[in-house]
Amino acid sequence: xxxxxxxxEFRGRKLLPPEGLTTRPITDRVKQSLFxxxxxxxxxxxxxxxxxxxxxxxxxxxxxGAAAVIFFEADRSALQRLRKNIETIDSEHRCKVxxxxxxRWFDRPLEKDATDKADLIxxxxxxxxxxDEPQKLQRLAGRLAEHxxxxxxxxxxxxxxxxxxxxxLECFDRREYGGMVLEFLRIAKT
Numbered sequence: 001x002x003x004x005x006x007x008x009e010f011r012g013r014k015l016l017p018p019e020g021l022t023t024r025p026i027t028d029r030v031k032q033s034l035f036x037x038x039x040x041x042x043x044x045x046x047x048x049x050x051x052x053x054x055x056x057x058x059x060x061x062x063x064x065g066a067a068a069v070i071f072f073e074a075d076r077s078a079l080q081r082l083r084k085n086i087e088t089i090d091s092e093h094r095c096k097v098x099x100x101x102x103x104r105w106f107d108r109p110l111e112k113d114a115t116d117k118a119d120l121i122x123x124x125x126x127x128x129x130x131x132d133e134p135q136k137l138q139r140l141a142g143r144l145a146e147h148x149x150x151x152x153x154x155x156x157x158x159x160x161x162x163x164x165x166x167x168x169l170e171c172f173d174r175r176e177y178g179g180m181v182l183e184f185l186r187i188a189k190t
Contacts, residue, residue, distance in 0.1 A: 003056055006032055008063030010089045016081040018054050025056060026157075030177045034155070035060060037173075037184070038120065041153065042066050045119035048147065050102055050140075054081040057122045059089060066120075068094050072102045103136060106143040117149040124157040134164055142168045145187055156183040 003015040003025050018025055026034075043065040049058030050072045058069035071086075073079050079099050086095050098105055121144055129137045141156070145168040148154055154169060160179050173184035 003054065004028075005056075005060055005063045005089070007035065008060070008065065010059070010063040013063075013089055015056060015059065015085045015088065016054055018081065019077045025053070027177075030180070030182075031056070031060065033175065033177070034182060035064065038153075038155075039064060041120060046070075046116065046149075048072065048118045048121040048144070050121065050123050050144070051125050052082055052122075053078050053124075055085045057124070058095070059085060059091075061120065062089065062091050062094055066094075068096070070096045070098060070118075072098045072105065074100055074102065103140055106140055106147070117152065118147055119149050119152050121148060121152065121154040122157070123154055127159050127162070130158055130162040130164060138164060138166065141166045145169050148187055150187070152186065154185040156185060157181070158183070 003017045005011055005013045005015065006028055042061055044067045045061070047058055047061045047066050047069040049055065049069055052058060052071040052073045055071055058071050062069055071082055073082055079097070082097060086092055123141065123144060125137055144154060158164070158181055160176055160181050166185065168188055169185040170188040171183050171185050175182045
């Protein structure tokens with residue numbers, strides 16, 4: 001499968017695709033629809049790409065003006081490809097890669113004065129987490145909400161049949177593409 005950056009500074013750059021079945025790349029059609037919505041939010045934004053795979057979403061953000069992206073990935077094969085893809089667009093200075101267990105990383109306490117809150121968070125977990133460990137994923141989403149800036153948006157990609165209650169977040173937009181859903185969430189108003 002061809003994976004590429006579809007717009008912006010690095011438009012047309014080919015990225016190494018995922019190996020095997022551990023990651024699910026998003027199609028260009030869905031990516032274009034998503035970024036039509038997100039483009040106004042991207043200039044100078046800080047992005048978290050959770051379960052990043054080979055980095056397609058975060059790198060697309062960089063291409064469209066994001067200031068920095070933190071990629072979170074545990075799979076070794078995906079990590080190697082992610083790092084090579086970052087080198088491909090010569091953006092190491094705007095990227096940070098957190099290799100390892102995302103759940104453990106976000107279990108750390110957030111400093112009260114944290115200034116590195118995200119403007120945009122992509123949450124694209126392997127579907128098995130929704131089936132096998134929904135409570136773990138629910139706790140992660142709650143922790144991600146703490147890292148989200150006041151006007152920030154979390155995009156949650158999941159199977160159309162999966163439902164996950166996220167009490168700290170509220171959905172303000174939902175898009176279905178075949179068997180996949182993109183939910184746009186923000187911090188719930190109390």
